[in-house]
Amino acid sequence: MASSSTSPVVPSRRGFLRGRVRDVKPARRPPWAVNELAFLDRCTRCDRCIDACPTGILVRMDGGFPGVDFTRGECTFCADCVTHCEPRALVRADAQALPWAIVAEIGASCLATTGVECRVCGETCPASAIRFRPQLGGVARPQLDATQCTGCGACIAPCPARAIAMQSTDNLPTERET
Ligand code: SF4
Ligand code: SF4
Ligand code: SF4
Structure with a gap:
C-alpha cells in the first residue's frame, strides 16, 4: 500500500505572516509563548x-509549529x-510571568446537567478551582472559579x-x- 508520502504541506513562516494567520484559528501555543506573529517569526x-515536555502535551500543529493538546x-x-527554546519563541520574563491567558470552561454536555453525578473535574x-454546588432535587453541578484556574488543563482529559x-x-x- 503506497504509504502517503508526507506531502509538502508545511506552509512557510512567511506564508503565515502574510495573511494565513487571519484565516486560521490560532493554535494554543506552549506556555510563555511570545505573541503569535513574533512566535511564527x-x-x-x-x-x-515538544521533546522536552514531560507530560507530552506539546504536539506539532499547523505548519509544524508546536501547540498544546490538553x-x-x-x-x-x-x-x-x-528552557529548550533557543530562538526565544517561548520567553519567561521572570518567575511572576503568567504562562498564558486561558482558563477552563465547563460546557453544557457536563453529565450533571442530565442528572448524573460526576465530580471528576473537581x-x-x-x-x-472547581467546586460543586448542590441543586435542589438534582445532582451537584460544577462551578469554575476563573480567578483560581491556572489553565493547566488537568480537568480536560479526565472528563468523561x-x-x-x-x-x-x-x-x-x-x-x-x-
Ligand atoms: S508541562 Fe507545560 S511548562 Fe512543562 S514542558 Fe510541558 S508545556 Fe512546557
Ligand atoms: S468531569 Fe466533566 S462531566 Fe464530570 S462534573 Fe466535571 S465537567 Fe461534568
Ligand atoms: S484543572 Fe487546571 S484548567 Fe481545570 S479548572 Fe483546575 S486549574 Fe483550571
Missing part, C-alpha cells in the same frame, strides 16, 4: 519544546519547554463527557460581583 519548528494531559508549568483540579475546553480570558465577563 522566531520558532524554527525544531521540536525541542487531551493528552496537563501542563505542570515546569518551563522545560522554555477531584483532578490541582488549584481547587468531554465537556471542558479552554477559553481565552479575553472572553470572560468583566463582572466582579463580590
Whole structure:
C-alpha cells in the first residue's frame, strides 16, 4: 500500500505572516509563548519544546509549529519547554510571568446537567478551582472559579463527557460581583 508520502504541506513562516494567520484559528501555543506573529517569526519548528515536555502535551500543529493538546494531559508549568527554546519563541520574563491567558470552561454536555453525578473535574483540579454546588432535587453541578484556574488543563482529559475546553480570558465577563 503506497504509504502517503508526507506531502509538502508545511506552509512557510512567511506564508503565515502574510495573511494565513487571519484565516486560521490560532493554535494554543506552549506556555510563555511570545505573541503569535513574533512566535511564527522566531520558532524554527525544531521540536525541542515538544521533546522536552514531560507530560507530552506539546504536539506539532499547523505548519509544524508546536501547540498544546490538553487531551493528552496537563501542563505542570515546569518551563522545560522554555528552557529548550533557543530562538526565544517561548520567553519567561521572570518567575511572576503568567504562562498564558486561558482558563477552563465547563460546557453544557457536563453529565450533571442530565442528572448524573460526576465530580471528576473537581477531584483532578490541582488549584481547587472547581467546586460543586448542590441543586435542589438534582445532582451537584460544577462551578469554575476563573480567578483560581491556572489553565493547566488537568480537568480536560479526565472528563468523561468531554465537556471542558479552554477559553481565552479575553472572553470572560468583566463582572466582579463580590
Ligand atoms: S511548562 Fe512543562 S508541562 Fe507545560 S508545556 Fe512546557 S514542558 Fe510541558
Ligand atoms: S468531569 Fe466533566 S462531566 Fe464530570 S462534573 Fe466535571 S465537567 Fe461534568
Ligand atoms: S484548567 Fe487546571 S486549574 Fe483550571 S479548572 Fe481545570 S484543572 Fe483546575
